Amino acid sequence: MKKTALTMAVAAALALVGCTTTSTPSQTTTSTVAEVSQNQDFTDFSAQFIEDMWRQYPEHSLYVGYGKYDHIMTIPNAESRASSVAFSQAKLRELRSFDLNSLSDNQKTDYYLIENSLERRIWEVKKFKDWQWNPSNYNISYGFASILNSRFKSDEDKYKAVLERLKYVPDFYQAAKNNINNPTLEYTQLAIAQNQGAFAILKDDLLDKVDASNVLTANEKALFKTRFVNAKTAVNGYIDFLTQLEKDLTTKGNARSFRIGEELYEEKFAFEIQSGYTAKTMYEKALTDKARVTKEMVKLTDQLWPKYFPNKARPSNDAQAISQLIKHLSVNHVPKEQFVDEIKRQIPLLEKFVIEKDLISLDPEKPLVVRETPEFMRGFAMASISAPGPYDAKENTYYNVEPLELRTEEQASSILREYNHWILQILNIHEAVPGHYTQLVYANKSPSLIKTILRNGAMIEGWAVYTERMMLEEGYGNHEPEMWLMYYKWNLRVICNTILDYAIQVKGISRDEGLDLLMNGAFQERAEAEGKWRRATLSQVQLTSYYSGYREIYDLREKQKEKLGKDFDLKAFHEEFLSFGSAPVKYISQLMQ
Incomplete structure (x- = not known):
């Protein structure tokens, strides 16, 4: 199919050759063929880049509904950071092998977006380093919630993906504790509150549902329970770790400032x-x-x-x-009492x-659901939107509203x-x-x-x-x-x-x-x-x-x-x-x- 598409594109381009008088037919033909070939090569590169990116960052693929790597969780340690930098550097070399002048306007935009994304990842790991001072980066709730809230995944797919992800949780939080160095007090407090929200996802009635289902074997159910308990222990351990850290930061007054300064701010902007x-x-x-x-x-x-x-x-x-x-x-x-109802109305x-x-034009087949903001997302904004990605576009879009009942x-x-x-x-x-x-x-x-x-x-x-x-x-x-x-x-x-x-x-x-x-x-x-x-x-x-x-x-x-x-x-x-x-x-x- 790719060869056929390329052949047709070259033929269409060659049909325009007679319109120019600034170069010989052979020169124009060679240039046009090269340009069309470059366009197709870039299209192929873009498609492969996306696939490779999901393999490198499985959590991100889950958030856009890709589905293939939902069972994998990246352990945020030095090895994964080094892998991320190496991936970005390799992809930048591939990207810069293309001649920008030969790409279509649409492709040039994609080029700049890919370049920005890769350079930003390297900068975040090597210079910004918020993996050290932002404990709220570490929260396993989002991935589990995305899987369990899906309207289109079967119970079998959900429970098997959750079973696999659960095994990573203890190592995930151990790596998080190893990473944290001189955090801000504000991020520490946010991480405590949001990780407590994990128990709204990993709650005991999930065990009851799994046990009552017919989609896992008896051995898988036993393994699910063991991993579930270990995961909750790991979350509690992280919360305890942060709670002690919060006390130390408060009493000693040596917390990192939340202000990042002009140089980092301009670069992040x-x-x-x-x-x-x-x-x-x-x-x-x-x-x-x-x-x-x-x-x-x-x-x-x-x-x-x-x-x-x-x-x-x-x-x-x-x-x-x-x-x-x-x-x-x-x-x-x-x-x-009528705040959320009025929004719905x-x-x-x-x-x-x-x-x-x-x-x-509006699409009536894409549902919008107004809901209370899940606990693991609270403490940041009064209202927000959680939208599905391109791979699961038929999933619900959620309009999150923080409940006023929790306020004085x-x-x-x-x-x-x-x-x-x-x-x-x-x-x-x-x-x-x-x-x-x-x-x-x-x-x-x-x-x-x-x-x-x-x-x-x-x-x-x-x-x-x-x-x-x-x-x-x-x-x-x-x-x-x-x-x-x-x-x-x-x-x-x-x-x-x-x-x-x-x-x-x-x-x-x-x-x-x-x-x-x-x-x-x-x-x-x-x-x-x-x-x-x-x-x-x-x-x-x-x-x-x-x-x-x-x-x-x-x-x-x-x-x-x-x-x-x-x-x-x-x-x-x-x-x-x-x-x-x-x-x-x-x-x-x-x-x-």
């Missing part, structure tokens, strides 16, 4: 965001946009003030006036609006004011329709598996942020000034994510300064601001992905509008943009133009 801008430039852009958005909020406050405070003078201080109005409006929210309404406005009344009340009547709708646009859920469904359909697998977080988050404004521009919310005010508040949070992250990691601002930026500069509730501060201590660069991706997507759309004029079609723009998988926006922009 370049690998993760791939925007063409430096982190410092993006930080400066965010400062400019913060001032612009605040001005828009002043205008809306002037418009709405007489409606809500007819007998009260507006404060002369703009920030105070905005804050008072937002606080007044934010009491309009659902009761705590809104999803069909968003789908209806998108369909009626013909903004983008004061915390829950603050969260509800933050996710009030208007902002909860914007959150659902972002996480679900037409945000993350919709984009990730499209990503799984991309003809380039490289662009889907080596996905770019800034494009993914940027798309979700872009859709918030796009929906309001198209009339969602009936152009209510209240909705626009709350949108700008939400957008200001996106902008301040970038400012906060850079300021924490590079400039070293204090917790009080960070909370002041979020609460007084971005009008956030205390619970939200404290949660964001915590999140910023548990990640680097990721918080900048929202703003940087959004800025580039919005700018691209406006350029396309200007270029095409009356021929510009919003739905066509959306669907072409999403057709390139989750590639960095700068590459999608090149392909579209």
Whole structure:
């Protein structure tokens, strides 16, 4: 089949030879054949690269639904790290044997994505070294949960894969303990909480189900029980190890700082965001946009003030006036007990609006399930999406929401004011329709598996942020000034994510300064601001992905509008943009133009 495809491609290319007058037919023929051959060679390399990558990193293959290596767990020791570096170096040599100028535009993008991925892995092992100071890297819950939650695997496949994986758990956690050296206190505490969540996956009723099933032999069931007990002992041992470590770090005060500094931050930004801008430039852009958005909020406050405070003078201080109005409006929210139900109720309404406005095609066969965030994933974000990969695209997409019942009344009340009547709708646009859920469904359909697998977080988050404004521009919310005010508040949070992250990691601002930026500069509730501060201590660069991706997507759309004029079609723009998988926006922009 490959030879036939190549022959047909060469024939098609040769048919164009007569159109050129700049070289002789023989020269053009030789050049064209070489180029087509190079294209096919790169296609073959890409396919083999993906297969080799799954063999090298079986956990990653599990997360995208590949299935072939679900029973394997990598032990995170010095040997596996050396193997990862050697693999990356060998693949880089293969990759760089291709002549970039001979590749198609689509293939050039894949080339850059592969190159970035390989260079990043080497950098993470040899320079960033978070395998030493981030204990939350080590958690066996995700793999087991992915297998057991599958809608399409049989019980036999599930239990046999789990049986095999269980044997690795003791060695996995022993390697983790050997790796940890001078960790941050924040990552240590997160690792304790999230590993305790493993018992929500490895719970005793799993043993009962296995014992009652007919898919394992009596010997396999006995082995399952032994390995299950050993795995739980290993998890508990890791938690005990970290608990003692936490005490030592707290009493001695010698924990590593969670701030990584400018050099590492710029390098991590370049690998993760791939925007063409430096982190410092993006930080400066965010400062400019913060001032612009605040001005828009002043205008809306002037418009709405007489409606809500007819007998009260507006404060002369703009920030105070905005804050008072937002606080007044934010009491309009659902009761705590109805929070998750309200999210479920809104999803069909968003789908209806998108369909009626013909903004983008939706796939009714890809289910979205709203659920409480699993215990092993809690403590990082209030809401998130867990989407299937390209190999198991028919699996459920989960909209994870942290339950408010676990919060104090004061915390829950603050969260509800933050996710009030208007902002909860914007959150659902972002996480679900037409945000993350919709984009990730499209990503799984991309003809380039490289662009889907080596996905770019800034494009993914940027798309979700872009859709918030796009929906309001198209009339969602009936152009209510209240909705626009709350949108700008939400957008200001996106902008301040970038400012906060850079300021924490590079400039070293204090917790009080960070909370002041979020609460007084971005009008956030205390619970939200404290949660964001915590999140910023548990990640680097990721918080900048929202703003940087959004800025580039919005700018691209406006350029396309200007270029095409009356021929510009919003739905066509959306669907072409999403057709390139989750590639960095700068590459999608090149392909579209």
